Amino acid sequence: MRVLIADSNPRRAVALSDQLASDPALEIMRLAPGMTLIEAVGKMQPDIVLVDLEMADRDSLDSVRALSSSELNRPVALFVDRDDEALMCDAFDAGICSYNLVDTLPRDVKPVLRAAIALYTRFQKQSRALNEAQRHLSEREAIDRAKRIFMKRESTGEAAAHRWFQKRAMQEGRRMADLCRQYLELHEPGAGS
Structure with missing residues (x-):
């Protein structure tokens, strides 16, 4: 599974990459400095995108919104460190398919990623049918x-x-x-x- 980490905090992105890299079934990629989310998705072709894992900001959601309305649309999972109902609603409106409230990333994140991809696939199927x-x-x-x-x-x-x-x-x-x-x-x- 190809996972793109799009986190504006380089230290957090490296820590997450290191944690996920221990799973040989995951190919981990990181958003390069100065690269937009759409450019990264177009170049790297991930199966799923993880965005700003500590606290999503409006810039992150704008990037997700632009991605979800483009032909490069991909499933996007969001891990946040505190409950924020307004952010959750904004995130789903922007195109997030998985909103996860966690203090630390679970040891085996694959089920969460698979669930996000499954939700995304189901939503896309229903959207096409509609x-x-x-x-x-x-x-x-x-x-x-x-x-x-x-x-x-x-x-x-x-x-x-x-x-x-x-x-x-x-x-x-x-x-x-x-x-x-x-x-x-x-x-x-x-x-x-």
């Missing part, structure tokens, strides 16, 4: 609106409108939803003006 459902709903709404306008303009029924759009999409080698969106751009009241 995006797909929203895309499908948006397409369905566009098709229905286009058919309603066509039915009104052509004084025809829903089945005839559907056949017209379906036949036209097949003739043009396009998706029906895309054809309906184009139709709406041309014929929907208020569109294009």
Whole structure:
């Protein structure tokens, strides 16, 4: 498991690296001075990122937020030394997938890292499913609106409108939803003006 330690405190980062390096199943990498989190993830391709382990600050969360909204998104675990409900909420909003309150890092941190990766994977899967459902709903709404306008303009029924759009999409080698969106751009009241 490739672990990137992104800790602004060099002494703490070294201590953590040394502790984790004793586990041969973990490949430990550290954020180089002056390197952004996104640059480090792009270069090192970690499986998981550990951020500011003593007390996360807003800069750390901004870095995580930028990472989670990029194509390099990775699971990010946060270990903090004191309970802070506001920080926890901010951390999850920023893209942290595992928020852990510990005085010292557990001797075997692998289960915590594996759990963070599993949570991240599950969240990404649900996020993709939600995006797909929203895309499908948006397409369905566009098709229905286009058919309603066509039915009104052509004084025809829903089945005839559907056949017209379906036949036209097949003739043009396009998706029906895309054809309906184009139709709406041309014929929907208020569109294009």
